[in-house]
Amino acid sequence: MYASAERRLRRLMDQGEAELACRxxxxxxxxxxxxxxxxxxxxxxxxxxxxxxLTHPYITTDYxxxxLELIxxxxxDSAETLQFLCDTHRFVYGHLGDEFLWATSMPCVLSGEASIPIAEYGKSNAGRMKHIYRRGLGYRYGRVMQVIAGVHFNFSMRDAFWPMFRTLEGVDETVGQADFVSATYMGMLRNLQRFGWLMPYLFGASPAVCASFFKGRDTRLPRFDQHTHYEPYATSLRMGDIGYTNAKEGESGVKVCYDSLDSYIDSLERAIRTPSARYAEIGVKVDGEYRQLNSNILQIENEYYSSVRPKQLLEGGERPSLALRRRGVRYIELRSLDVNAYHPLGVSPEQMRFIEAFLIFALxxxxxxxxxxxxxxxxxxFLRVAHRGREPGLSLLREGRECDMRAWAxxxxxMMAAFCELLDGGSGGIYCQALERQRAKVLDPEExxxxxxxxxxxxxxxxxxxFALRMSESHRDFFLEESLPVARQAFFERLAVESRRSQTALxxxxxxxxxxxxxxxFANS
Structure with missing residues (x-):
């Protein structure tokens, strides 16, 4: 499997087309x-x-x-992306007053389900539907699970890469370009699932959680102190079995399939159409008020939790699966990153470089x-690494056999070294340095x-x-130290006004x- 990656990279370089896999x-x-x-x-x-x-392209809310969700x-390149995220944070902090943003994935002190307000999106049908979907998530999984935060990394190869790669792969002319791109991305997603446990090991930042997270519920997690639960070798409890998962799908016999784009879409849509006796007990519309959009295994596609997703840009009120069926995969979304408590943006430049190289390697x-x-x-x-990733001698399952996690990592x-050199244009650059930093973490879990x-x-x-309060206050101070440039401030103010007008018109x-x-x-298919 790995030899194929090296072989493809060598052919790319022999053709003098290496630049097409960068930027x-x-x-x-x-x-x-x-x-x-x-x-x-x-x-x-x-x-x-x-x-x-509801209508702002870059500042919205999740559950x-x-x-807050900043997009x-x-x-x-990653530097451009991080600068936009930094500017967005600075604009947001200009309007938070005494509030600030929590620096970790796991939530702050909670006073039970009622203390978590469900997002509101106004009076339009689209806005009310978004609220009802979230109300359904609360009934199905509980509100506490829904306020675990994360970082999603969206990635696509540049458009000029695909015709060249198709030629190198010798793909038959009868295969359409969009089908070839989608099939390649689906293969990439399967590999990201195979190797994806590396993300919580290297970047997991949720080994502990506030005891209030379990208010009214039992937990097997040991106590760190009176107000904190943890696991001694945990990396990412967010990615473990206390986080938001589709635990019910095994009982239903419906499993989303990544064999091809068609099988992915078909299995998702089957879950959206398949009734669930468990969720039927909640009721859909009770006393004239919606509790959930439907009582099926999934209300909509977004309810399905996965560490990676194929994505396509939506047009109008289009469903995600319909957009994928019509236009194929546009980009992939890696969803397994904890918020980095040690960086104000929640993700560091070093992480960004390593993940980019990791994704190209997987492709x-x-x-x-x-x-x-x-x-x-x-x-x-994923469960082993999330709960026990730093445990000495931890083994993982590989091709049906136990193998040493550190050796596999x-x-x-x-195998990634050649891809980091590609992105650096030689050895010893910032991508290679990011790789070596991750190697140090594998060799010494204390890193x-x-x-x-x-x-x-x-x-x-x-x-x-x-701990989280201290880091949150430090990040707030970082963003308040420096004001946005006048032009950038005006840009975000204009977007705010335009988004409010769009909602009013809607x-x-x-x-x-x-x-x-x-x-x-739901009839639109």
């Missing part, structure tokens, strides 16, 4: 809870000065009214279909952010809440009832 399109989606001065989740509405959370457009590798046994192994590997990093976090908590005598133009809107949405 790809990278975007980020970063979630952060708005919190009060004491670190508790904010109860205030989404600040109007930031614009409409909760307090869970960047795709940039030609160049051969990618056989994932069978039932390998699927179980993939799921098991070093093997992957060794990982999860280990650093627990070590600091012990040395300072602080629990999770105190609400004024409604001609169908909510019931009709929802029925038409």
């Amino acid at each position: 790809n399109r990278i975007g980020l989606e970063k979630e952060s809870l708005r919190v009060r001065a004491d670190g508790a989740i904010a109860q205030t509405p989404h600040p109007s000065a930031l614009g409409s959370s 909760s009214e307090a869970l 960047t457009p795709p940039g030609d 160049f590798c051969d990618s056989p279909l994932v069978g039932r046994d390998e699927r179980r192994g993939i799921d098991e590997n 070093l093997e992957l990093l060794d 990982t952010p999860s280990a650093r976090m627990l070590r600091e908590m012990r040395e300072r005598g602080e629990g999770f809440h105190a 609400e004024a133009g409604e001609r169908e009832t909510l019931d009709e809107y929802i029925a038409a949405y």
Whole structure:
């Protein structure tokens, strides 16, 4: 499998086309809870000065009214993307007053389900449907699970890469270009599932959680102190079995399939159409009020949790699976990154460079279909690394056998070296340096952010809440130290105004009832 990646890269370089695999399109989606001065989740509405959370292209909310989601457009390099994210943070902080953004994936002190306000999107049918979907998530999984934050890394190869790569692969002329691109991305996604456990090991930053996360529920996690639970060798509890997962899909017999784009779409749509007795007990419309969009295994595609997703830009009120069926895969979304508590942006330049090289490596590798046994192994590997990733001698499942995690990780990093040199234009550059930094984490687990976090908590005598509060205040100070340039400030202010106008126009133009809107949405296939 790895030899195929090296072979493809060598052919690319022999053709003098190596540059076409560089300067790809990278975007980020970063979630952060708005919190009060004491670190508790904010109860205030989404600040109007930031614009409409329904129609703003870059500043919105996720599950909760307090869970901000900051989105960047795709940039030609990671530095451009990070600068846009930094500017967005600075604009946001100009309108938060005494509130600030929580620096970790796991949430702050919670006072039960009722303390988590569900996001509101106005009176339009589209806005009300988004709210109902989130209300359904609360009934199905509980609200607490929904306020775990993460960073999503969006990636696509540059357009000029594909005709050249298709020629190198010797693809038959009868295969359409869009089909070839989609098939290649689906192979990439299968490899990202196979190797994806490396992300929580290297970048996991949630080995501990506030005890309030489990209020009213039992947990097997040991105590770090009176107010904190943890696991000694955990890397990312967010990616473990206490986080948001589709645990019910195994009971239903529906499993999303990554064999091809068609099988992915078909299996997703089957889950959206298949009734669930468990969710039927919740009710769909009770006393004239929607509790969920439907009582099927999935309400909509976005409910399906996965560490990676194929994506296509949506047009109008288009469903994601319909967009994929019509126009194929446009980009992939890597969803397994914790918020980096040690960087104000939640993700560092070093991470960005390594992940870019990792994704290109995954695309160049051969990618056989994932069978039932390998699927179980993939799921098991994520859980092992999430809960026990730094455990001495930890083994993972590889081709049906136990293998040493550290040896496998070093093997992957060794194969990535050529891709880092490609992106650097030679050896010893910033991509190679990022790779070596990750190698150090594999050789010494104490170098990982999860280990650093627990070590600091012990040395300072602080629990999770105190640690996260300290980091959050430090990040706030970083963003408030410097004002946005006048032109950049005007750019975000204009977007805020335009988004509010768009929402107003949308609400004024409604001609169908909510019931009709929802029925038409699902009928559109």
